[in-house]
Amino acid sequence: MKLQHYLGGLEDLGPATFEKRVFVEEWEKGIFGIHTAMMALSPQLPLPATPSTFHTIWTWADLRKGAESLNPFDYFKFRYYEKWLGGISGYFIAHGYITEDELDAKTAEYLADPDKPLPAGGDPAIDQRVEQYLAQGDSPKSDAGPAPVFNKGDTIGVKDVPTIEHTRLPGYLRNHTGVVETVYPGNYGYLCDTGPDGAGPPMPVYCVGFDPQQLWPGNAETNFTIYADLYAVYVTEPDAVPAPVVKAA
Incomplete structure (x- = not known):
């Protein structure tokens, strides 16, 4: 069990932060959007094909694994969407969409000029698939599998x-x-x-x-x-x- 997860019963972890805003900074909305698009374009879903070059499976579990792979000290140091950013970035590098050097160079480029316009893009077919995914979801419920062994009250x-x-x-x-x-x-x-x-x-x-x-x-x-x-x-x-x-x- 990794140290930084399911911490019930552990003490002296420092002060708790009760941030009630969904997004603290504007860039966090972009990270949420990237994650949502990655889930919608994941190839295992029975949704219409698109010209997207995203071709590997991405789910909530992959997002969690990315965050959980952080060093525990980094995990406690970073905010919620900063952990998302680290997990997504690591996934893109691990699956060959971008190299670490390319990502570092692009990061330095925008840090030097924060007002530089982002690349233009967008495709109606991709947008339609993302919207369809958001509308119908991806239910984990299934009719397959074994019958329960235990009953209420056991x-x-x-x-x-x-x-x-x-x-x-x-x-x-x-x-x-x-x-x-x-x-x-x-x-x-x-x-x-x-x-x-x-x-x-x-x-x-x-x-x-x-x-x-x-x-x-x-x-x-x-x-x-x-x-x-x-x-x-x-x-x-x-x-x-x-x-x-x-x-x-």
């Missing part, structure tokens, strides 16, 4: 799956038990194969409730429940998780 255990590149399982829930609140109808896939982590193909998803006193003994409020939506691959029988370690006083 106690389940949470596995400690190996995390190599990306995960949707919070670290603070691992090796704990909870109670199934909801079994969502249908099955749900993830945007990419997460390898040994196990998410990817369509599977049941459970809403599971956890007692915060079990998660953080002696260091949590009482009389409330923490809920998490968990892929079936993350849950198991309660006796399959190790007993909690009790620290001596």
Whole structure:
């Protein structure tokens, strides 16, 4: 589990910033637009062909992996869309759309002359595909996949799956038990194969409730429940998780 993700229960990480603006600076809107266009033009989607030269798969998962690959100290230093910028830039370099030297040169060019006009472009076919994608979305719900093993009210255990590149399982829930609140109808896939982590193909998803006193003994409020939506691959029988370690006083 990478340090900078799913930080429930960790203390002394410094002051929290509660920025309520969606976009703090104007350039962030452009990053959001680039990400949206990349998703819409991703070739695995059943949408009309366009003359776009973008030919590789890009999803929310790729965006997350790009941000998560940052050094933890950089991750905490940069703002939200700065992490997006780093992940997208790294993706374009890794897939051969631009070299690192070309990107550095273009960056220096615009830093030297911030008012320099951006390249002209645009194609109605590309715009139409992006608009169609925004209108219909890309649902993860599927009729394929196995039937759920657990039912509402069942106690389940949470596995400690190996995390190599990306995960949707919070670290603070691992090796704990909870109670199934909801079994969502249908099955749900993830945007990419997460390898040994196990998410990817369509599977049941459970809403599971956890007692915060079990998660953080002696260091949590009482009389409330923490809920998490968990892929079936993350849950198991309660006796399959190790007993909690009790620290001596």
